Amino acid sequence: MKRLSTIATRHLPRPLYFTLVLLTTVFCLSLLSSAIQDGGLSTLELVLLILYTILMLWISASFWTAAIGFLVLAFQDRGGEGAESASEPTASAETGAFKTALVMPVYNEDPERVFAGLRAMFDSLVATGHSDGFEFFVLSDTREPDIWLQEEQHWRRWTEELGDRVPLFYRNRVENTARKSGNLADFCRDWGGRYRYMIVLDADSIMSGETLVEMVRRMEADRRLALIQVPPVPVNRSSFFARMLQFAGSLYGRLFVAGLAFWQRDTANFWGHNAIIRVRPFADHCGLPKLPGREPFGGDILSHDFVEAALLARAGWKVRLAPDLGGSYEEIPPTLIDYAKRDRRWCQGNLQHARLILAQGFKPLSRLHFAMGVMSYAASPLWLLFLIATGVEAYFKSLQQPEYFFGYNVMPIWPESYVVEMTTVLWVTLVLLFLPKILALVLLALDRDEARRFGGLLKASLSVLIESLLSVLLAPVLMLFQSKFVAAILLRTSVGWPAQQRGDHQTGVLEALGAHGVHTLIAFAVGYVAYVHVPDFFWWFTPVLAGLVLSVPVSILTSRTSLGLRLKEAGLFLTPAETEEPPVLRRLEERLTEPSPPIEAPVGERAFWTRAMMNPGVYALHDALLHDEPQTRRRRHILEGLALQLQDEGEDSLSLREKRALLSHRDGLHLLHTRLWAAPTLEAPPPPANG
Template identity: 50%
Template sequence: MNLTSRLPRIRRAILFSLVTASTTGAVLVLGTILAAEGFSILELGILALFGLLFAWITTAFWTSCAGFVLHLIGRHGHRLCSGDGPMKAAAQADQPASRTALVMPVYNEDPERVLAGLQATLQSLLQCSAEGRFDLFILSDSTDPEVWLAEELAWSRLNREFAGKLPVYYRHRPKNLARKSGNIADFCESWGYLYDYMIVLDADSIMSGQCLVQLVRRMDANPQVGLIQVPPVPVLRESLFARSQQFAASVFGPIFATGLSFWFEGGSNYWGHNAIIRLAPFMAHCGLPNLPGREPFGGEILSHDFVEAALLRRAGWEVWLADDLSGSFEEPPPTLIDHAKRDRRWCQGNLQHLRIVFAEGLKPLSRLHLGMGIMSYLSSVFWFLLLLLSGLEAWRQGQIEHSYFIDGNLFPNWPVSYAFEATTLLAITLSILYLPKLLGYLALFLDRRRLLAHGGALKAGLSLLLESLTSILLAPILMLFQMSFVVSILAGRSVRWAAQQRDDGETSWAEATAAHFGHCAVALVAGWLSFTYVPEFFFWLTPVLLGPALSIPLSRFTSRVDVGQRLLRWGIFLTPCETDPPRVLQDLTRRLAKSAAEDHGGTAKGALFERAIADPFVNALHLTLLKGERRSRSERLRLDALIARLQEQGPASLSKEEKRDLLSDSKSMTSLHALAWRAIEEGPAVLGPGTFTQTA
């Protein structure tokens, strides 16, 4: 085994040693402070929790440090390990000859946004002369009848725009088994055999053509690689909360991604979208089983991405993080509450990995990724417990009087001050938390264009301070959110599958009060208890309590778009995607503005169900996309009864589920179309007042 092949192991050993050494050092210092008068059970608990959490934050710290050093010497994570050879050769190769499917699973998403994103991505792809090598699949699991029909119309427009240049396909699943992973698996099982690779996009994903082509080239050049993930950069949101997140991701994200890529190399992870996957091994080794037992820990695997990466690795395939590729974007949640809602879903998925992390045959690094995913939510519970135990310990210490004379000892037992050690430990902990931010800021100075794109040294520095302040206030709120999620999941409550909020919807006072009333109460009670019983601890606790105590106005304020826009005008939280947006984002913004100004045949207004019945084109389009399904006699009778109700009482008398049932049946839709036109000819009385008369 030569040095090059041992390099990945050596790097991971270095990371492991750094984390272990820093944690051991910090635990020893804290242990010395706590052991002054012997260990109590409380103190042992504090020490254990502190060690666990310190190791957690230290991992992120050393990752950022590695990333910063690599940026400093002008290298990226993966190039060091895989060598310039294959990647460089791949980059110089001609256009890829392999066939790639771009797949976008959608579930009740805004079709206009999905359409604009895909148009921008495909347009960018065509500018890279990639005709004939990419096909697009829109894989719909939408259950809302209006969204389903709007998707079909959007697909038809997309198909018309790219006809002859790039095939665009649409598939709607009547039953969304196994959610997103089931949707992707259905694609693989049906059409996977046609393609070498698939690039998975989320509904809010945007990828430049250059990035897509580069991903395919890298896969072609590295046959041992099963998956390449490109870190998605959050963009396009305008609320204060989202813009601070976008700024943080833009400044600190690159060094962190480079660090991750450096440590993990071919043992990296999959984040669910904006990644290219080699289809043959994925289909052979990534079929997900149902976990035994009931939800929330059993049943379908929710956070499928980590597990799929682990399964690919188990089968001997490499998983890479392409930290050097640009042109991969996504939209962050616009508000704190939306962020928490997304966290709720992820939390259940990640905690479910407790059953998978010890699965047979997984690589140690895959177990580490799964463990880190679990820890990202459990850490909130541990932070909370640490605060609680520290408060109790402070109170206990306040109750004990120091005894200067111990029986049998002639010399007085003077109290020893550990103020210096305690202050040093606090300073080290704070440094480990905030130094990565500072390193991200310093890394801006390595590239003048990047620094200017973030507003220059002064404004970027001001933004950094403001972002740190925001995160200090919001972190304890997120801790309380995540703790309540963990508790509710452990209590057996499962999450339902809801579409993500993707536009800049602001939080109302009522919404903020409902979401944060509990946080506010916890902060006030904890503040009162500590102030009354352990006043000296109260002042230490103030930074943690301030955020939750102000959570209601804070949540409302950070959701405001006008504040975000004002800061944008002042040059605060600027990112390169705002100052000099790439062409693909410019195209998306232009298309969204155009779509908002136009009304594509009433698709935005709703009432598409009525159009699907009466409009000859919409009806025909829907019928051609339906799969013929045999219906039982009782089901046919039920559908006929729905048609009769529709005729007598109009579409408002049907529920969403009933409309969906009718839309799923081609025979019913054909009959309804004919009935609608008979009604139009004979007068509206046949089909009920005002029904189906729009088209005529």
């Protein structure tokens, strides 16, 4: 019996899941086809059915993931059978024979936040009593000179404070080849042999010490396990928009994660951070090739995480999701516009995966991950096309005059009504979209403690209601944003690699008009056309139009931190991370409020990095962190030229690359420092280096 249960547990989930998804799609499709196929199938109707099939597959896949997740969590909660718990004894994770690196790749990020986060994790790790064997590594790809110098100063400050308790290493790459994946690969090439595991963090990642230790313990327990992804919960933002997403991520996210873990089993995915990786197989199998062709579909693989997980699975290693592990957090964009900007970066990487879906050797589930990644952005233009096709179809239908008398029939033949079928299609679609939210509330109803952590069942329900209404308004805006991004990428417009704006900030009127003005205009134009030509369709279309018409005020309003905080005071959109703030997040807050000694630099009109370079202490530290290299006359001349240009024409005359060149070579640095100090008129000199 036990064997049967084991076989069922191992082999049942995927067939069950995919069968449910397919049956739901076929059911919905049959409803729609019976509703629109009166008198044959036109080309437009065929297009509608194809689009609807793809979209229904997408929606039902998401729905069944959440529904299964609900059952898993409800069953576990009732039976009290949690999966491996983070509170298990962690003594076996004590290392000594091997080391684990906590690697944080950063690119022009706020150094205060980066190092405060690392400090909070360090404190949490020390509190577990198992900090031995862990080492922190900041893998900087920062290009901005100001931020580069600040990172070094933060690193120095921390190493001074900590001594040798837990080593913190720092390196800034000379060339940021292949972006984040290249950064990690270079780390493995240079120091991979030192570590058995690496825990990959993002600049805004926070993980508790218990979770870090537990991740190592689980890796040690299964030698075929190459990667454990711990789903991060969004935290720490105050704007209305972000708090709403944090609430949704915390409440509904756990359903989805539990569902994903149920059917993905040992071929789960890598989300790029908050995951532990076995270093050697990663180095052996996850070196990424450049894709043939030019950007945006060729060149470096941008969303490297999916591909790395697929390569590990291809090589026979296990990749798992750990839905039962808490203590994993991330920060999210504070406003709708920032969220869209992040989507712009992710969109290209995900669409690039379309080329990998049919590549040889990958496991079917890895292909599915690629396809789902593509669909997470392709769904928007498909919805848009579906809406347009529906509108056009409605217009053509409106042109048809019903004929009541055919041939010699005396009795009128009433046109067949498909209102019931169409209404059923609509309701089924709505149920698939909104039922997971209700299921999440049911889970809260089953667990009073958990409900309290979300502010109580009543307030959580109210929050879900508001969130659902707002998501209806936001969905068409995101649909247009993402459709634009997909179109731009298909037209082969590449994205840069802009650093994210992570801190709380608010959207101004001009910014909102710039981003959403077109949405509003589109809404008015489409609304007018629909109202005049297809009035019946217009009323069905109003939720979409309302979202677009209101996009400017909604974008501004949801970016307000005051509103977010007021709702928090009212007990709305509360998350467990807010009601029972985990110690590691509290430590982060404390670290961020600690006064950070500024880099002493003379006051002046010059850029920060040139002023900082006048500080002999800053200069000497930066110089010490560079590598010595043989001097060449040619380089010396170029650097002299740059130093002179800086002196004569100011910093703005230098490109970012030229500024970096001055700061990246010892001879350039020496020239810069000397010339700044030898200027005929000296800006107010900095205080003593060690004062």
